[in-house]
Amino acid sequence: MSDWLVKAENVGVKLGGRPILQDISFELQRGQLVTLIGPNGAGKTTLVRIVLGLMTGYQGKLRRQQGLRIGYMPQKLYIEPTLPLTVRRFLSLGLTGISQPVTVAEATLAEVNVVHLLDQPVSALSGGEMQRVLLARALCRSPHLLVLDEPAQGVDVNGQAELYDLINTIRERHGCGILMVSHDLHLVMATTDEVLCLNQHICCHGKPEQVSTDPAYLALFGRKEAEALAVYTHHHNHVHGIDGDVVEDNCQHEH
Incomplete structure (x- = not known):
């Protein structure tokens, strides 16, 4: 199988004459983790449905690698x-x-x-x-491609970091591509290869540290939010369980 898994070329969607997505182009490759962000109504769910093959009638082209297996985790x-x-x-x-x-x-x-x-x-x-x-x-x-829609939905705030670490481990172990919708960017920035900032069109995209200072990103989320979502690393001497409880002490863990 080629390195690319999914290619979107000028994808657009209109519902009731109203544009939902316009000129969306991106490529997702094997082993790559792409995080999709954007405000409510930005078209994130619509784009996910197109990638999954659940929606037709859109403009442009969405190409999937032949024989592509997709694993989907709903919100x-x-x-x-x-x-x-x-x-x-x-x-x-x-x-x-x-x-x-x-x-x-x-x-x-x-x-x-x-x-x-x-x-x-x-x-x-x-x-x-x-x-x-x-x-x-x-x-x-x-799957060759995992599509994860808000995978930490309903998870205790302390347990979210463990879940995102697990997702990154799965990506490294299987070499699969991952398209992830997430609002928890302060937790996923360190492992995300590329961020797509969506607001009906792709406002900006690139490495997390680039996107977090992009004027289009700042206009959508505000400078205070952007500062909170900067890439960071911290150490602590314990490990959290599934729901955030400390289950192991005296170890070094990094996010």
């Missing part, structure tokens, strides 16, 4: 609380046609550090646990 997923659905069964629903689905489910849950949840009811999961199960589901078919 949130509502499951009826009274439904007697275990994590094992939930993952198996996405593994139709896969040999040894239970083994695959166990392996992906182990990779995101929640294999102990295999036989737990989905309705009993915490926010952080559910996000990791959704990430495991996206990984089940060994």
